[in-house]
Amino acid sequence: MTHSYSAPNLPRSTDAVPRMTAADRLRAAVLLAATLAMGLVAAVYLHWSETIMPALAGTDDRTFVIVEQRLDSAIFGPFFMGYGIAGSLLLTGIAWAALAGTGRRNLWPWLITALVLDLAGIMITMAANEPLNQAIRYAGDPYQLADPGAVRAAFQEQTWTVLNHVRAVATVLATVCLGWALVLFGRSTAIGRQR
Numbered sequence: 001m002t003h004s005y006s007a008p009n010l011p012r013s014t015d016a017v018p019r020m021t022a023a024d025r026l027r028a029a030v031l032l033a034a035t036l037a038m039g040l041v042a043a044v045y046l047h048w049s050e051t052i053m054p055a056l057a058g059t060d061d062r063t064f065v066i067v068e069q070r071l072d073s074a075i076f077g078p079f080f081m082g083y084g085i086a087g088s089l090l091l092t093g094i095a096w097a098a099l100a101g102t103g104r105r106n107l108w109p110w111l112i113t114a115l116v117l118d119l120a121g122i123m124i125t126m127a128a129n130e131p132l133n134q135a136i137r138y139a140g141d142p143y144q145l146a147d148p149g150a151v152r153a154a155f156q157e158q159t160w161t162v163l164n165h166v167r168a169v170a171t172v173l174a175t176v177c178l179g180w181a182l183v184l185f186g187r188s189t190a191i192g193r194q195r
Helices: 022-057 061-075 078-100 105-137 148-155 157-194
Strands: none
Touching (some): 022 061, 061 105, 061 148, 078 105, 105 148, 148 157
């Protein structure tokens, strides 16, 4: 008895891989850049919460002021302040605007939530952490301070740390929202190309 076997109708290799339009590639690039920028901000805040502040907690007052002044000065670089802080907000807004007219409404809640969480982190920074930073920033030469303990007390270390924990959680959640939006965008693009 002879059995005949016929191969299933498989799609051609060019049909199996969905192709994104140039506009979709640009939207994906902006969304990826927003996710990376938000992740950078979240990572910096987490680093302060998990390593820097616990390490400084056990130091003497003068060492605390010296290190905080140096860290404060270093963090004001163009990469973190530009791409990180400003970029996370601007790129997320641009991603939402670029996707608004595409019919992908399933992305909107994730993008809007990311924007709200990022704004919350920025507001905490500007309204609370930054005024406390100024107690250290403008204290003068830490080697010449008569009372570095008073400067450290004005910084309100415990309050600053709790506020940093809150903005770290906000930006981590914003990063997760953007990452999920990126996944949903990829899925919707693939489904759209297969139709």
